[in-house]
Amino acid sequence: MATDREKDILNFLNEKSPLSVEELAASLYVSEVTVRRDLAAMEKKGMIVRKRGGASLPELGFEPMFNQRQKKNNELKQSIAKYVANTIQEGEVIALDVGTTTAELARELTKRSGITVFTSCIQVASILAKSNLQVYMIGGLIRKTEMSMVGSIAQETIRKFTFDRFYLGVAGINLETGLTDYSIEETEVKRAFIDRSKRVIALVDRTKFGHSSLIQVCEAEQIDEMITNKGDFGGELPEDHFKGKITYV
Template identity: 85%
Template sequence: MATEREKEILNFLGKKSPLTVEELAASLHVSEVTVRRDLTAMERQGLIVRKRGGASLPELGFEPMFNQRQKKNIELKQAIAKYAASMIQEGEVIALDVGTTTAELARELAKRSGITVFTSCIQVASILAKSNLQVYMIGGLIRKSEMSMVGSIAQETILKFNFDRFYLGIAGISQDAGPTDYSIEETEIKRAFIQRSKEVVALVDRTKFGESSLIKVCEAERIDEVITNGGDFGGPHPEAHFRGKITYV
């Protein structure tokens, strides 16, 4: 969760990006040392990109590292994961996407049995490795920044199977752009899972509504349900950006 000063920095960068440390310090009426400390913390969270002598907002194609995103909005992601896990029945065959919220879902499912899980995400497979679940890891080319499998081998493997439900992770969803993500390679894998799944459930924390990234994942109508957070949104309301079924947790 961003501090008040971090929110001010984001607000300034939203008006002009990049800004130097000196410019931010003058605008915030704090020391340059304080600004540098804030920028370091914000970079770890994936909120900004450090530039020489300053910072900027991430571009559409910029993907924060998995471990940066993992700590961001963790309580929101855990609430989504807990609800999603409660809806999965024994005997189902599901697919879990790469992503920090799907990793939280894997932690919930690790307590269960009688479920078959397919995934292209090494983190998810690692979490489930000691569980009582039947876990299939999709092979392919390792995308090292996300520790996930991509490429033609992964796509061809996915298309051989059928899934009851695919739990989709996305970078953002907006009325204009639809569901989007950072990576072309990851999006190809998402589309393969979507093609072979009876249902698609997107796990989208409330901060992602109104956001858009590099590439459109699918038509919004292909998503059967979005699970997100209730409460004070402090930004775009989900129903302004997704017209289908929304479950608030």
Template identity: 60%
Template structure:
């Protein structure tokens, strides 16, 4: 998609001012509104923009792209992390899986494993693991539709009733200044409950998330046992210079 010069130009205009209407983009690009709508649909499918009524915007700290939009972003990076993380899971463990697109890829990798007890508040992860022989517990609560996650007091109370060997956590951003952050206050509250009841907390963070921050801080850095990410140009190392846990690059 990014070979399309118009797509790059749309993103450049949105970087200067966001949101923009379809009419404004058509004028800036000197093309028809039909062409703009087609380009915006492709950019939305790649998770690079947020479609709004009559226009488009870039995702921001307070605007979370839909799950299906984010799923295609950096997919190979997420798969690398998910594969490595799943290889470390031992038979018989009780694990908890967070919401999010990397967590969904991790759930797919767990189909290759045997004899696990899995707790999750992610509808996506639970649906994937329904095909497995694992013992799967889907945490109830209020459905947060954009993320297909279960949140609220019922979800938090349920999570706190059990103990977990490991919690596999996703994040929207992670940086030295802001710490581990996420888009949603409701999801962050459930994450904190999983963290408090887990022996280990393993953050699955693709390399594009480093140096970025989002709406709400999830926890302190020293509450995370391990961060699994991708090999990069050193940004992860810079941001995690004071991290006392394990930083694993795959």
């Protein structure tokens, strides 16, 4: 949940980015120590990128490393994962997207049995390797920064199968750009999973709303359900983006 001062900082950065600690302190009428403390908290939430002596908004093409994202908003991701794991039925064939929320879901699924899982994410497959589930790793070109499989081989493999549900992760969701992600290559794989799934369920923690990244993943109409968190969204609401089923956990 963004504080009033954090919202003010975002508003200033929307007008000019980057800004120095000194500039922000003068605009907010607070000390530089207070600004640095706010920026540290905002960086942890993924709201800004700290630079030497100041901060900026994340660039559209800037993708934090997987292990960095894993530490941010982890409680929100875990609450989504625990809810979703309890909705998956034995006998279902599901696909798990690349991402830190789907990695949390994979951890919850290690407690389950009788489910078949397909994924293009090496991190997810590694977690599920310790389970009793049947796990299929999609082949392709390794995208080393994300430890995932991309490219034409991955897309062609996905299109040979049909999935009961695809659990989709995104980098941001914005009124103008819709559901977006950092990587063109990852997005092509996501679209292949969407095309081959009976139901598409977007897992979007509440900090993703109002943010935009490089490329649109899909139209909102292609999503069957959106699962997000209860609480303050600090501006844009899930209902602004999606008229289908929204589940708050």
